[in-house]
Amino acid sequence: MNRHLISAGDLAKDDALLILDTAEELARVSERSIKKLPTLRGRTVVNLFFEDSTRTRISFEAAAKRLSADVINFSAKGSSVSKGESLKDTALTLEAMGADAVVIRHGSSGAPHRLANWVRGSVVNAGDGTHEHPTQALLDAFSMRRRLGNLEGRKVTIVGDVLHSRVARSNVLLLATLGAEVTLVAPPTLLPVSVGTWPCEVSYDLDSVLPKSDVVMMLRVQKERMNAAYFPSEREYSRRYGLDRERFAKMPDEAIVMHPGPMNRGMEIAAEVADSARSTIVEQVANGVTIRMAVLYLLLGGEIA
Numbered sequence: 001m002n003r004h005l006i007s008a009g010d011l012a013k014d015d016a017l018l019i020l021d022t023a024e025e026l027a028r029v030s031e032r033s034i035k036k037l038p039t040l041r042g043r044t045v046v047n048l049f050f051e052d053s054t055r056t057r058i059s060f061e062a063a064a065k066r067l068s069a070d071v072i073n074f075s076a077k078g079s080s081v082s083k084g085e086s087l088k089d090t091a092l093t094l095e096a097m098g099a100d101a102v103v104i105r106h107g108s109s110g111a112p113h114r115l116a117n118w119v120r121g122s123v124v125n126a127g128d129g130t131h132e133h134p135t136q137a138l139l140d141a142f143s144m145r146r147r148l149g150n151l152e153g154r155k156v157t158i159v160g161d162v163l164h165s166r167v168a169r170s171n172v173l174l175l176a177t178l179g180a181e182v183t184l185v186a187p188p189t190l191l192p193v194s195v196g197t198w199p200c201e202v203s204y205d206l207d208s209v210l211p212k213s214d215v216v217m218m219l220r221v222q223k224e225r226m227n228a229a230y231f232p233s234e235r236e237y238s239r240r241y242g243l244d245r246e247r248f249a250k251m252p253d254e255a256i257v258m259h260p261g262p263m264n265r266g267m268e269i270a271a272e273v274a275d276s277a278r279s280t281i282v283e284q285v286a287n288g289v290t291i292r293m294a295v296l297y298l299l300l301g302g303e304i305a
């Protein structure tokens with residue numbers, strides 16, 4: 001394993017499998033009545049969040065605490081960042097407080113990479129701009145593996161706002177490493193120009209791809225990152241690319257539905273599909289804690305007690 005986790009593309013197949021297998025072992029520990037392990041006692045994990053988050057921020061905090069690390073939660077809102085303090089000076093301040101690992105979410109693609117040059121501890125990318133979200137891809141792969149078994153040859157369809165999605169890029173990279181076959185489905189306006197270089201197929205026709213999918217992962221339409229009209233209307237988007245009850249019926253009986261959250265219910269996914277027994281959305285949140293425990297454990301070199 002590298003010292004940092006910045007891109008899913010940095011993970012060799014053995015690294016990715018080690019994280020998934022370690023998470024599986026840690027999941028067994030989480031089923032005990034006493035869930036806490038002494039593994040990272042005396043180590044400090046700093047959660048540095050410059051962008052809003054519910055799932056990622058809380059699960060990294062829960063993961064570090066379950067491993068007995070000391071946790072410092074830093075949110076840009078209410079900090080000296082609002083007085084103009086730079087990322088580098090913020091990082092050096094946290095470094096002076098003895099951070100062994102810095103978990104960073106930032107609106108700028110590449111911010112975790114820059115941070116890794118300034119701090120001695122491990123840097124974990126918790127989402128940078130429209131670039132990557134590697135622990136989301138790991139928890140998604142873990143969730144798929146728990147439902148479907150080995151991912152080799154599995155057909156994964158990722159649908160929606162790929163252009164603004166760090167989740168899509170990290171998933172494509174990790175799933176290709178794990179041997180899955182990924183198809184992206186989106187309107188042409190919501191695909192990055194570089195998508196032809198990604199290790200996946202592209203389709204514009206969701207209805208033709210659904211019957212061949214083992215996994216259908218819906219992406220949030222990221223309205224807050226849109227500065228132009230990428231589709232005629234929300235209704236039109238939903239009609240062409242939304243997963244409603246009729247489309248859900250076209251999927252194979254064993255196929256699962258995923259969404260990284262937060263969801264726009266009624267837009268990219270119908271509420272009854274999101275809440276169905278074949279949806280893994282709630283499991284993904286729980287698995288997020290386990291995967292982040294595995295990442296912190298492996299990066300900080302703990303031992304499972």
Ligand code: CP
Pocket residue numbers: 052053054055056057127133136260261262
């Ligand atoms: N999936 C995800 O990253 O959610 P949050 O923005 O709530 O962390």
